[in-house]
Amino acid sequence: MSFLDAPRVVTSRFEHEDSHTLSRFVSTGGYDGLRRALTMTPEEVAAQVDASGIIGRGGAGFPTGRKWSMLRPAPVRYLVINGDESEPATFKDHALVTRDPNQLVEGALIAAYAVQATQVFLYVRGEFALGLERVQAALNDAYRQGAVGRDIFGSGFSVDAIVHPGAGAYICGDETALLESLEGKRGFPRVKPPYYPAVTGLYREPTIVNNVETVSSLPWIINHGGAAFAALGAPTSTGTRVFALAGDVMRPGNYEIELSKPTFRDLIFAPELGGGLRPGRSLKAIVPGGTSAFWIGPDRLDLHLDQKAVADAGTMLGSGSVVVMDDTQCMVRAAWRISRFYRRESCGQCTPCREGSGWVENILRRIEAGSGHEDDLGVLLDICDNISPEVSWPSKWPPQQTTICPLGPSIPPAVVSSIGMFRDEYMVHIKDGGCPFD
């Protein structure tokens, strides 16, 4: 048995060079899901999605069916597809956008029908130049095919869609910042409550924001039924998921595998997946779920790739990225690099994140450069506590926050994990006045 034997829910066309073309798409069941959905009532479509148990793939891990059911009834409703993927080492949406843009459009239209959206926005990260081009082409094709616009496939349902490129800020991946950005404003996240998009979203109208991978799964779910999806994985994490495996492994890349059944060990070491570490190297730490996640050590390799199991272990599957760090990596430097990312990407709106991100990065850079003090570690942990109250090691999930959006509490995990797991390495930097890995 191979882990790759699981059904390819979203990557089925990846084996073809021309996976992004309309001809490949329609010759491999393209639009079948949408056609089928249009024969059902919107409620029936939503019920299938609810039955699939699919959890949003954008990072927050919220059940999609539940999210849809919270949409406020109103004459105007928007659907926004979040393709802003900018988390370091996360690249699965990039693949889905570039290699199967038609499936994305189809999935978006299924969602639009289910929630009876009046307008769809495909918000795609601006740096995905090829992906943007292809999504636009796919949408144009969909218009030509009658799959979008007036009276879709003669069903009487009409909805328009447009592609909107992001302008280069990570924070615009946060759904409320994304909505501000769509409205032409600065990408400042909105305060929740009350600005839950499903209630008060784009232009203050009820809005569903769904991730690229989430909606890309919908054609399969409609074609095979929610139950078939739910039969994959476990009740706590149904279906398959694309993991973006990166770092010190032999075979980095995107792997679509069943959720819940495999473990981190399988993902990293199975020959058809990560293929293990480089010869002679040993595993030091794993960053699961993107840079906002708490790290896990080799002792946790048998943790299952299951949302609940990972949360119980104090971290998250998040964006689907898994970064492997072996014994050649400096943990101080790793934490510093991550904190530098958040410093640069903080929108600057709220004090703890704006000031805390810079302060943390300054201290880590100083320690890495050999000018650290022993007191620094206590200060670092306390700054983290002021951004994310009661943050601790071993970690707990979900974190609390003093900030507006979850970017703030994304700062502490790398700091707290690296200090919690590798305090001795920090001490070497501080005592020796430099980085032992240089």
Added chain:
Amino acid sequence: MAGAPLTDTRDYQRPEAAPDADAVTINVDGRPVQARKGELLIAAAERAGTYIPRFCYHPRMKPVGMCRMCLVEVKGPRGFALQPACFVPVEEGQEVLTQSDKVRKAQDGVLEFLLVNHPLDCPVCDKGGECPLQDQTISFGPGESRFLEEKRHFEKPIAISELVYLDRERCIQCSRCTRFADELAGDPLIDFIGRGDQLEVNTYPDAPFASYFSGNTVQICPVGALTASPYRFRARPWDLEQVESTCTTCAVGCVVSVQSSANRITRYLGIDSDPVNQSWMCDRGRFDFEAVNSEDRLSQPLIRRDGQLVPTTWGDALSRAAAGIEEVRKLHGPAAVAVLGGARLANEDAYAWAKLAKAVIGTDSVDAQMGDGLPAELVLALPQATIDEACGADAVILLGPDLKEELPVLHLRLRQAAVERKLPIIEITQTATGMTRHAAVSLIHRPGEAASVVRALTDPSGAASSDVAGVPGPSLAAARDVLAGVARVVVVLGRPSLAESAAAPARAAVALATAFPQARFLSALRRGNVRGALDMGLAPGVLPGRVGLNQGRDWFGRAWGQVPPERGLDASGILDASADGRVQALVLLGANPIEDFPDRRRAEQGLDGAGFIVAVDGFLTESSQKADVVLPAALYSERPGTTTNLEGRITRLGQKVVPPGVAWPDWMIAVELGVRLGSDLEMDTLAEIRDEIEALAVSHRGITEELLNTAAARDGIVAPLGRATSEPAPAAIDPMSDPGIGAVEHHGVKATAPEPGARRRLVTRPEGQPPALLSLPDAEGGSGSGDPAPPDAYSLRLVAGRKLYDGAVSVRHSPSLAGLAAPAGIRVNPYDLDRLGLHSGDRVRISAPRGSFVLPAAADPGVPRGSAWMPFSQPDGGASRLIDSAESVTDVRLETVQGEG
């Protein structure tokens, strides 16, 4: 009923608070707290005495939840969680912890974060001593800094406008300034740029923060990041003293704190008076105190000797003045004496002067308006509205000047109502204005024809679908739709253009009052205390208390001994009479007709023709220079008293500095002149004058000295009593909402300081029925029958309005503002410019029968075809040189000037 008790406030009814259907009870730190549904937690807690620290929250703006200083624990479905109290609305049964360890830690953390990049240059920071960051750090913050890194650096202060400097290192990114500029001022010229800890406030390239309201951002900035050039480095807060007062630069009457140091005014701060300015001010009102401090102020009496004005003593000057007036009165009768001006005076001054003129001298030719207002009887007779009523109306009809230029904070209030509660504003105007963007419909019509527009608008048949006075039929139809079936209409009424006669808007106003019998009127007359002056009788045909001369004759005859036998002349009539010798002695009461009267030539001829001129003024102006006796007057902030705003709201004027030299308050000058004219005005103190006003002026019945001294009077008292819909008790000053006011307060200065009460003599009311207040049938809508004939094809019909920064004395003598007055120019519709073969930017000769001069022309699609707009009085000139006030409209011709520009 002689001698009715003077403290009678029976008529003054504070409306009972209705039982609140929206009442909820929440629990703050274990205590039950009453609140209103939807109210923000931070406000509810504060009212109940729990002050939650804050930076970005401002009660007059929408919350943003950015600074995170106000985090408290709020119980939700998953237990207590940190939530910004400025963003969370209260809900029945809500449980809140404001003092828990977690809350304290979070607040300490936020303060520490704020200080991480803060330069801490407090010793050289203007905010030092009244800085909410400093104060809250002391109250809520950690002891010492653990920050060892390099702080963020920016170029130290950059000028973001002519008035405002920004120090980005001190900025705590609270967005108060950017929100104010966008949400309230409607001038979104400052914004954040960058992100993360490089987030900074700045202007857009090549677009300075040129907003009439920029000073408010300085006032509400919670740190010393924004400073204003007139105050920078002038004083430290602990050296300041303050008094509560009212801005009298325009008739909005913003409630302010006047702050001084060493007998010089250092700044004005807006006080949050809910019905009036809600803490805001315009920049002209905020900064023109520089004129009060000016070296050019008149500080001693002057008399003309051998053609020159030379200093003298009060005794000499007053005797000369009285002798001159007395001589004219003897030789030519009292009607040969006239008094021009008085809208700059306090209520008490105005009353004293009205009594002096009408009872002692015996002339009714008294006019506080400079021909640039509306007929006094009409203004007084129309049912009045408050600003709140206008903002809360079903529709507002705006028939007046560009409020943004002339009554800025009224513009702010109405704009906010239009933006936030979608108040439909119908603008009857001659060019686009600052309000056009927010108006439901703008009816842009030909000068002189407002009454026709009103008739078309209120035509019950509603059939007229063709153009009227240049207004397209569909616009009229749209406006009629807005007005269809609405109950509460408020008309904001002022003088739309000085290039047409007052008869045009007056006719339109009467037509409006007839068509909408329920409508109320909010005066948009601009000069500081014009309303108070009219209330006090400084106009022909009226007596104090909003009564007509004839109706009040008996009452005041008994009280004063005499009133003029017949109606006198208005400003225009006075100037004409003076030019041809019917008026021989002229008193200028802070009046500068040469610059303020719409028709400059008529004003000059009037002054030149007057045999004897007494000027009471703060400055030597073009007009007062022509006087035979010049009496130096105390200005705003130099004397206590009361003033009346455009709503008829009476508020206090506070004294903070002493007048220069021997300048006196105007009422004292009246009293002393009275003595020399052989009459005792029987007023030794302001309190006595107020007692007399209360006793005699019917509209001011019950507005006693005592009532004015109550806390409830802080927001002013609208005359007559019992009219204003609600008078909520003013809130305490929150040092965070209005940094600078509370902080100075700590140093022991009372906000409201009534002048020391001396023993007051008793004023008795005369026997008999008091006269009735003026009402509409008493007032005539101005003469003149119909619309003027259209201009010929080569002419453009002129519209003239004032700019906020103009050639006014108070601007000219305020160095920070003087440079802001834009050069004069003429604005013409691009079509006409083209038709006349002119280009935007060309220098053109503008000719009217009155004269001609050369100015640059600019294309402006906001000016309708066939019209042209010019400022009335910029320092380099204006329309007053072209206007003939005897004509109903002013037509001009334009031609290119060869070889110039």
